[in-house]
Amino acid sequence: MTSQSHRAHQPRRTTAERKSFAAVLLGDGRGAATDHRDFPGEPVLITGLGAACALGRGTDALLAGILGGEPAFGPVTRFDTTRCKVKVAAQLPGSPALADELAAVIGEACGMAGLSRQERASCALLIALHSDPAAARDPGAGQVTGTTPATVAGRCGLAGVLRTYSTACVASSTAAADAAAMIAAGTVDRVVVAAGYLVEADSHGLFDAGRALSTDGWLRPFSAGRRGMLLGDGFAAAVLESASAARGRQATALATLAGWGRSGDAYDVCRPRPDGTGLAKAIGYALRRAGLRPGEVGYVNASGSGTPHGDSAEAAALHLAFGPTVTQLPVSSTKSVHGHALEASALLELVATVLVMRRGRLPSNAGFLGPDEDCQLDLVLGAPRWRQPRYALSLNAAFGGANTALLVGAR
Amino acid sequence: MSRASAPPVLPAGLARAEIGELEGAGLAVLAAADFPAAAGDVLPDIVRFVVSSFSPLVAELAERCLTRYFAARPADPGRGERTGVVLASTSGDFATAMAVAEAVDAGRRVPPMLFYQSNPNAVVGYLTARWGLAGPVVCTSPPRDALGDALRAARLLIQDGDAAAILVIVAEQGRPAPPGGTQLAAGQDHGAAMLIGPGSWPPARSPDPAGGAA
Numbered sequence: 001m002t003s004q005s006h007r008a009h010q011p012r013r014t015t016a017e018r019k020s021f022a023a024v025l026l027g028d029g030r031g032a033a034t035d036h037r038d039f040p041g042e043p044v045l046i047t048g049l050g051a052a053c054a055l056g057r058g059t060d061a062l063l064a065g066i067l068g069g070e071p072a073f074g075p076v077t078r079f080d081t082t083r084c085k086v087k088v089a090a091q092l093p094g095s096p097a098l099a100d101e102l103a104a105v106i107g108e109a110c111g112m113a114g115l116s117r118q119e120r121a122s123c124a125l126l127i128a129l130h131s132d133p134a135a136a137r138d139p140g141a142g143q144v145t146g147t148t149p150a151t152v153a154g155r156c157g158l159a160g161v162l163r164t165y166s167t168a169c170v171a172s173s174t175a176a177a178d179a180a181a182m183i184a185a186g187t188v189d190r191v192v193v194a195a196g197y198l199v200e201a202d203s204h205g206l207f208d209a210g211r212a213l214s215t216d217g218w219l220r221p222f223s224a225g226r227r228g229m230l231l232g233d234g235f236a237a238a239v240l241e242s243a244s245a246a247r248g249r250q251a252t253a254l255a256t257l258a259g260w261g262r263s264g265d266a267y268d269v270c271r272p273r274p275d276g277t278g279l280a281k282a283i284g285y286a287l288r289r290a291g292l293r294p295g296e297v298g299y300v301n302a303s304g305s306g307t308p309h310g311d312s313a314e315a316a317a318l319h320l321a322f323g324p325t326v327t328q329l330p331v332s333s334t335k336s337v338h339g340h341a342l343e344a345s346a347l348l349e350l351v352a353t354v355l356v357m358r359r360g361r362l363p364s365n366a367g368f369l370g371p372d373e374d375c376q377l378d379l380v381l382g383a384p385r386w387r388q389p390r391y392a393l394s395l396n397a398a399f400g401g402a403n404t405a406l407l408v409g410a411r
Numbered sequence: 412m413s414r415a416s417a418p419p420v421l422p423a424g425l426a427r428a429e430i431g432e433l434e435g436a437g438l439a440v441l442a443a444a445d446f447p448a449a450a451g452d453v454l455p456d457i458v459r460f461v462v463s464s465f466s467p468l469v470a471e472l473a474e475r476c477l478t479r480y481f482a483a484r485p486a487d488p489g490r491g492e493r494t495g496v497v498l499a500s501t502s503g504d505f506a507t508a509m510a511v512a513e514a515v516d517a518g519r520r521v522p523p524m525l526f527y528q529s530n531p532n533a534v535v536g537y538l539t540a541r542w543g544l545a546g547p548v549v550c551t552s553p554p555r556d557a558l559g560d561a562l563r564a565a566r567l568l569i570q571d572g573d574a575a576a577i578l579v580i581v582a583e584q585g586r587p588a589p590p591g592g593t594q595l596a597a598g599q600d601h602g603a604a605m606l607i608g609p610g611s612w613p614p615a616r617s618p619d620p621a622g623g624a625a
Contacts, residue, residue, distance in 0.1 A: 064550045082521045129552075131530075136508035137516075139586075144503030163560060168501065168532040168549040174549055175445040178564070183569040201515045202508070205531075210526025261546035264495060268535040269459065269527055278545065340598055400532030401539060402548035 025337050041184030045246050048239035050105030050194075051351045053338040054090035058108060062348075063355040066334045071325040073230055073339060079105025079201040086213035089199045090232030090339035099151050101235045102127075102196045104273075105114035106156045109192065109237035110291040114251055117157060123239075124162040124188065125153045128195035128343045129283055133202045138286050142377040148196075148316045158192055166343065169303075169398035170262075172196065172236065173346030173406055175261035179240045188240035194345035199231045203342065207231060214306060218324040220338070220367035221304030221333035222311045222375040227378040231282035231304040232339020242265025255402050258391060258409035259292070261262035265401025271309055275316030279395065279403040281301075283321040285392065292321040296366060297329060297407070298389025299362050302355040303396045304333025305340055306367070313396060319376075330387065332365035350406055353394045357410050360388035417484055429562055436566055441576070444475035445603050454600065456600040457537065461524050465508030465584045466534035468600045469498060473538040473579050474603035482616040485543035491613065495546025496535050497554055499561035502584045504531065546574035557581045558603065565607050573584035576608030 051058065053350025064088050065072065081087040092101070110120055119299035132146030147160040163178070166169040179191040197203075207213050213228050220226040224250035246253060263285065265278035272278070287294060303314055318326050334352045338342040356363055361384040379405055394406045433439065446452060446468060451616035460466040473496075477486065485491060507528055514521045527533055531550040539548065547568055558581045565577035571611020 012460075048535030078490070083518060131508050133508075133512065142586075143501055143554065144505055147554075150554065161554075163564065164552045164554075165550070166531055166552040167548060168530040170548075171550075174547075177560060178549075178567055181567055185567075187572065202511045202521075205515050205521040206511055206526050206529045209521040209523040210529075219452070235459040262544045262549070262568070263494075264539050264548045265536070266491070266539045266543050266545040267536070269533045269538055287527065289572075305518050398532055399530055399532075400547075400548050402532055402535075409494070410486060 004332060006021060006376050013213040015344045035162045038095050038266050041098055041273040042182045042186060043243040044180040044245055044257040045241055046238055046255045046257055046354060047116070047241055047253055048111070048244055048349065049351045049354060050108030050237035051348060052092065052101050052105055052235040053341065053348060054092055055338055057104065059355055060352065062352060066337055066352055066356065067361055068110060068346060069216065069337060069364040069366050071337045071366050071383035072232065074300060076199070076204065078199060083223050084205060084208040088217045088230055089204065090230065091224055092198055093395065094235045096198060096233065098150050098196055098198055099155070099189060102152045102194055105235045106192060106194050107236040108151065109239050110156070111215070114125040114241065120157045123158050124160055124191050125149065125158045126165070126191055126193045127161060127306045128177040128347065129153065129173050130197050130203060130343045133200050136202070154289045157313045159334055161236055162191070167398060167402055168400065170238055170346055170396045170402045170404045171343035173350065173394070173404035174262060174349060176238065176257065176350060176406055177262055178241070179256045179406060180260050181263070183242045189245035190239065192237060192239055194237040196235040197344040197348040198233050199342040204231055212307065218367040219306040220369060221302065221306050221336050221365055222315060222372060222377060222379055223368045224370040224372045226306045226308060228307050230339045232341050234338060234341020234344040234348040236344060237352045239346065241395070254272045255357065255411050257406065257411035259286035259290030259407035261289065261405045263403045265403065267314040267401050270399045272313035273401060274309065274313050274316065276313050276320050278401055279314060279317035280320035282403040283393065283395070290407050295325040297393055298387060299357070299392040300329060300331045301349050301394045302331050302333045303393065304335055304365070305333065310397060314395065315324070315375040325327060327378060329378055330362050330380050330385055332363050334363055336366035346394070346404065349396070350394045350408070353392050357389060357392050357408060360386060362387050424472050429623050431561065433566065433607060436570060437556070437610055438569065438607055441606040441608045441612060442480035442615050443605045444479065444605065445473055446472055447600060457514070460528050460534065462510045463528065464600050465504035465506060465582065466528055467601055468584065469534045469580055469582045470477065470538055470581060471581050472604035473578060476521045476578065476606055477542050480606050480615045484541055488543065490576065491543035492543045492545045494578060495548060495574035496539060496544060496578045496580065497533055497551070497564045498531050498582065499551045499557040499559045500531065500582050501553055501555060501557045502551055502586065504528070505584055506585055544578065546577065557583070576606060578604060578606050580604045580607045601613070
């Protein structure tokens with residue numbers, strides 16, 4: 001699974017071919033779908049956000065950390081790494097507990113949204129979690145994901161758990177897309193989406209054994225010499241609601257979830273399809289749902305996990321989906337500073353995307369050593385870039401060829 | 412002998428109300444399969460997946476169900492491109508999780524092969540690559556009623572437009588009894604698979620061996 005072996009598989013496309021593919025994928029821009037249903041529905045608003053990661057607790061700390069551009073990786077202190085090659089991760093200080101951190105970010109999001117106790121009590125939870133290490137050691141446990149979802153919903157005064165997602169690195173973005181789909185369809189008015197992951201010995205040992213972790217202590221998305229990912233604690237929550245429900249309680253929208261898309265690669269157990277067609281399809285769905293042309297997107301918070309094959313496949317997807325306009329599209333991956341929070345990462349990155357859009361500064365892609373010919377993108381390097389995009393994409397890709405694209409609109 | 416109109420045998424536990432909801436949405440159960448299908452039913456091993464029966468169970472359910480609809484791999488591109496997978500499991504892959512925990516607790520390095528089956532997406536990637544299914548991939552971990560959860564997730568994906576059809580898989584792994592053991596007792600694993608799609612799609616191309624009259 002080296003970058004060299006990957007390049008041997010990757011077909012080269014000319015600019016014309018890329019443009020042609022994008023045209024097929026996107027139709028003629030606005031609502032020209034032939035194989036995908038346009039879904040106008042209710043506009044979906046984001047009215048509350050919560051976050052915690054090694055950059056700090058709270059959305060203010062997340063924004064300051066990603067704009068500061070200083071990676072939060074350090075020696076693992078939470079468990080013994082003697083048997084691991086990589087002994088670095090991005091961790092919250094102290095001894096955080098999964099349910100406590102989840103309750104805190106949900107509380108922050110519900111508080112920001114101004115939800116009353118009654119409104120919370122009628123609001124269901126969609127949650128994304130990694131398997132619980134304690135469950136694997138508990139002979140009485142009935143689920144590898146443990147009982148955290150119900151515990152957290154109860155502590156936060158929510159109506160209950162609507163669904164628990166375990167779709168690896170797109171678990172929480174799938175939850176957000178499903179929440180938006182339910183709201184747009186009028187099935188529900190309001191949903192809390194939450195996700196959490198704490199770096200622990202089992203998952204760190206797995207990713208270390210699989211040689212997925214970067215051996216130089218940096219997560220370098222799209223960079224020459226990138227060596228892989230690094231794990232990081234991550235917690236995030238978002239309140240999504242219909243425009244009419246938000247209007248009814250005079251809530252302030254932070255952003256819209258203007259489009260979303262989910263797709264598969266049909267390619268491999270863990271490697272992404274090298275030509276990026278699967279992820280490009282998800283991007284196309286998101287754009288078409290929002291009725292946008294590719295050139296109207298002003299920033300991409302990329303999946304950018306720092307793996308040789310993953311980043312080059314994502315770059316190929318961006319070229320396919322955006323065609324020639326990709327050269328004017330700023331791209332960075334906030335994983336470069338907060339690490340990869342597995343099932344929770346996508347939601348943390350969605351929160352980060354909303355925050356930087358509202359601030360009007362695009363975060364830098366940290367750890368960059370130099371350009372890679374397979375990742376020719378307009379990367380945000382060095383200082384954050386001043387720009388206030390009208391629309392931004394948050395992309396994620398996972399094991400099993402699962403892809404998601406979430407399209408955020410400014411308010 | 413044509414079996415084109417023979418209805419698929421539906422998994423036990425699929426309530427009539429759920430079928431009615433599917434039909435109300437213009438959808439149909441195009442094919443279905445169970446494991447175990449009969450006493451003594453065994454799961455074939457699959458390459459690259461070790462220690463645990465969870466991934467072989469998922470792969471076998473998919474193989475049986477999709478073979479009944481498409482007859483042979485891969486699916487025809489027109490339908491495969493628009494077919495996704497929803498995998499729901501209340502238990503999850505306990506055997507893999509326990510094998511990792513054992514290695515960590517014993518101070519050993521985690522076996523590298525376990526990385527490739529460390530989450531449920533992995534086996535879905537295996538089966539979608541074999542069958543050419545390029546729709547969305549969703550895995551859920553419901554506390555109960557995995558079939559209902561999977562069907563609701565599937566309907567949402569179809570109604571939302573990201574897929575035209577969904578292979579719904581429910582897979583439950585028996586819990587290993589003895590501490591330190593990861594080998595499951597035969598017969599404990601069970602599951603069901605259903606291909607949910609437009610009622611307008613052609614009927615199954617392969618006879619359902621457990622189905623009705625020929």
